[in-house]
Amino acid sequence: MEAERKKDAAAEEARQPHTRACEQELAMSWPKVGEAGETGDWRTVRPVLDTSKCLAAQRGKLACMQCWMFCPDAVITRTVPPGVNMTYCKGCGICVEVCPAGAITLEPEHEHEEEHGRDAHAAEEQGSADGDDQP
Numbered sequence: 001m002e003a004e005r006k007k008d009a010a011a012e013e014a015r016q017p018h019t020r021a022c023e024q025e026l027a028m029s030w031p032k033v034g035e036a037g038e039t040g041d042w043r044t045v046r047p048v049l050d051t052s053k054c055l056a057a058q059r060g061k062l063a064c065m066q067c068w069m070f071c072p073d074a075v076i077t078r079t080v081p082p083g084v085n086m087t088y089c090k091g092c093g094i095c096v097e098v099c100p101a102g103a104i105t106l107e108p109e110h111e112h113e114e115e116h117g118r119d120a121h122a123a124e125e126q127g128s129a130d131g132d133d134q135p
Helices: 002-015 055-059 066-070 094-098 109-129
Strands: 045-049 104-108
Touching: 045 109, 066 094, 094 104, 104 109
Parallel strands: none
Antiparallel strands: 045 104
């Protein structure tokens, strides 16, 4: 009877997902990317990955991936290094909190709009000036 109970407990433990490094039990859900809409357009901060600190990037393999595992919107790619789909990332900061290496920081969105968004905004305005958006 005792052996059967231990066998059942071992089987149950094997079904529970764990991280390799810390044997922490996980509860996982798999939302589809974009399930909540294109939420990246109302984000005020964005995650920025420092690959020199990222465990997966340092080891050149899927090593940690806590950010991918805990992202509630499934916008972090399971690649080396991880990437973030900014169209759908809402900037919640969960990835920052769970990263054991401190490789992810949140930066103000307006800093990136100035660097990257100016050309896209200028092209959009040019399209409007050319009459491309007529009803």
